[in-house]
Amino acid sequence: MPLPRRSRVVSFLFIAILAYIGVLVKRKFMSPPRVIVVGGGLAGLSAAHTVLQNGASVLLLDKMKSLGGNSVKASSGINGAGTPAQAAKSIVDSVDDFIKDTTASAGSLARPNLISALASNSASSLEWLGQLGIDLSQVTRLGGHTIPRTHRGNGGPPGWAITSALFKKLDTEEKATVVKSATVTKLLEADGKVVGVEYAVDGSVQRAEGPVILATGGYAADFSSSGFLSQYRPELLSVPTTNGGHATGDGLKLSVALSTPAALVDMDQIQVHPTGFVDPSDTSSQTKFLAAEALRGVGGILLNGTGERFVNEVERRDFVTARMQEVIAAGHGPVRLVLNKDAADELAAHIGFYVSKGLMQRVEGIKELASVTGLDESTLSKTFEAHLRYANKEEADPFGKVYFSNPKFDSNGQFLVATMTPVVHYTMGGLSVDELARVLHADGTPISGLYAGGEVIGGVHGQNRLGGSSLLEAVVFGRLAGHAAVEGK
Template identity: 30%
Template structure:
């Protein structure tokens, strides 16, 4: 090979390409530098720590990808391969070399005694861990992947919470008042009994707002509650109806703003100049962090639990619960090097996410979609395989809503990723099929193109969509250049999980509390029912993760 430093670009996860500098001698790889500034922070951090060092040390491109960051791992390998080719070397030969020898050691045993053990270090788990530390508890965190974050790192960022005083500073979008009027006119008999009192109170709020002639953005906890309830109300293929459990929905909407303030106190910076609305959110109530995507939350909480003394065990998979006299008292886990880890604790939190990256499990439980393809993509981290649900079942936990699977309609056709192609809020994009025809309400919970666009622009002017009932509009599609991006549905969220109450207790099949066991986030079910509104997931994980920690601290000393 010709010695030198070669500048190449490799395909990454969040950005189109990652710039790389690879320094080669005539027969060796000496140094690899990756500019990952365009990458999704948190998702691939471990790639850029581990992989270049492993390649240089082993002098081989036959290296295993880092779990949870396959695309970025392959990007690094491909970038080095390109540099070798440019230097006149044989990249194929480098890829066929022996893998680096794994360090061998005798099987180890580790034991911990603690107040709290958290299984799964995504947003819900880190919220529970952080809040437990604030209660002066000793905390052990088990995470099967090399890095913290789970699905939260991949989240879009906006977190739903009604904040009327803040939202009054923004102007309502065209069509939003009509949406409120339509909602208020819903016949009372179509509302489930437990929600009727709150719905009638919301009607009065809407009536007063409309009568005032105000142009500001209206919101309230009641509107968030009723939209969450109606947005999740679904029937499966057999005609079985499901809707969000009242106490869970009520707890979410009444505590979500406190969760935003709690996160801000911990150091998350929110953009107060913009109220946002993710795909399928139904309303502008999203609190968007300044930093990109869900990593804004993960890096603050991850830094916090590290600074305040949590024991964090990554690459450690929880495999069984410890039970004594009907109480959950700990977890047995194994590290990737074979070390057995036993953690005995007063409180056990299952926050390992749903099962969106486990297609066979999705197919097993699905009762909503007529068919789930074997090769369907997912927006989820590969870590999201239902581990926490299976652990809960060991303790006799009830499952709820497992048949309802949410697909994300605007995913990358090849990878299932969310943040590729063009990014724009639903009030400003138009979804068309391969014939150029519009086929859906782009704002909903989830003959030529020219004619389609002209029709759509007329609906923007009128503030009314007679075809699909889109309820909010902002920009018309009329000023060139125009952009298009291919999209395809991918598994996004699994609404079902362990049955919990509003305090975060896991419940058994008789509806009784399983002592010592708590859950939050996508590991639990009952809140979102048949469909999760965009922006409600982050509100869910940080609210119920925090409140469950409060419950455990109060109950277990």
């Protein structure tokens, strides 16, 4: 016989109250799970610190002997929209403006949910880094941005500054265990969930249980015959790379080996950065050092083999790369990057490093510049004079440049010069994730217990990544993954 209506209501309320009490008891008395983070670059470090800040413990595994990954090499900065640093310089920016620029760059592969997550969490991510004592007070404009929003400090390259601060702090955390030279060989599964990892260290195989965050980076150094580059972009196997040898798509391989594999997206979308240094002492090296986009952001210009400009230096990376490749293919190279003293002074720490490595050369006056490059002095003079006219709005730049910084090249002043070549730099493809950094199956459902952040994920940047968004992606999605893993989302 059914209960009277009033009794049913009371029963329902009683059950609801018991359930609520159960949740409170669980939160108060049950320890959060230990979270396993695979990869010690900026995404992994951001995830690890977020896990700790949410009361859980963390096991961080990295296959290298030292932490940092490719993040330590990042030299242009980290994007943020609507930050105090921008306000201090009277720069008006917004999340909507950042979304528009990122969407335009991503083209037909733009994914609004991921772009929104990236942009809307940008200012808070920079604030979080600032709370750790990281200086991000300087702001510049990189290619594809309509507003200056790429932040860096007054010291050395921002990638090193940020990652070193995070792994030094991690060393002080009692609830953090870091194991280096540890190669994860398998994701453990139970009842359709990822419940841990199997890894090899010091010749032994070990297991660790807990939710897993993958932060293993991309596949831009996966040159094996069966690797992702061979599978998706074989023509890039002969192009130099800026990536360390660790960037071999490990997290992707682990995830597609699951009983129900994770989905991969945009795997053919690989960014060829326009400016890698050609080391005069080793011109044929397959690995090149990146010439930071900030060098062009502060006013560096690109010249062809006759000393003339051929592109808007602060256009999107894919556009500048295409123009450079056309120049080189037509036999009109080499391509050189030239900065004046004012531009070089803005990036003094970068320039000092590049010069010390023999990648850039200081010269005094246009005569010496012509002498060391073999370029015609009168052609160089005409190029510099025209560039200043465009900057002063006396004429329109034939290449469409409207944002100029330090545009005056004094014929008697100091110049910095280096030879450039396009380089495989960043893989926009990777694991399919949602806006909470949960790894997805092909049908769009989350894989319980598996999260990811940084270059291992795909879909955030679409067809092209804007400069300054790699470090941001690492922090934003690393933090999102840390939150989701602790909360069991």
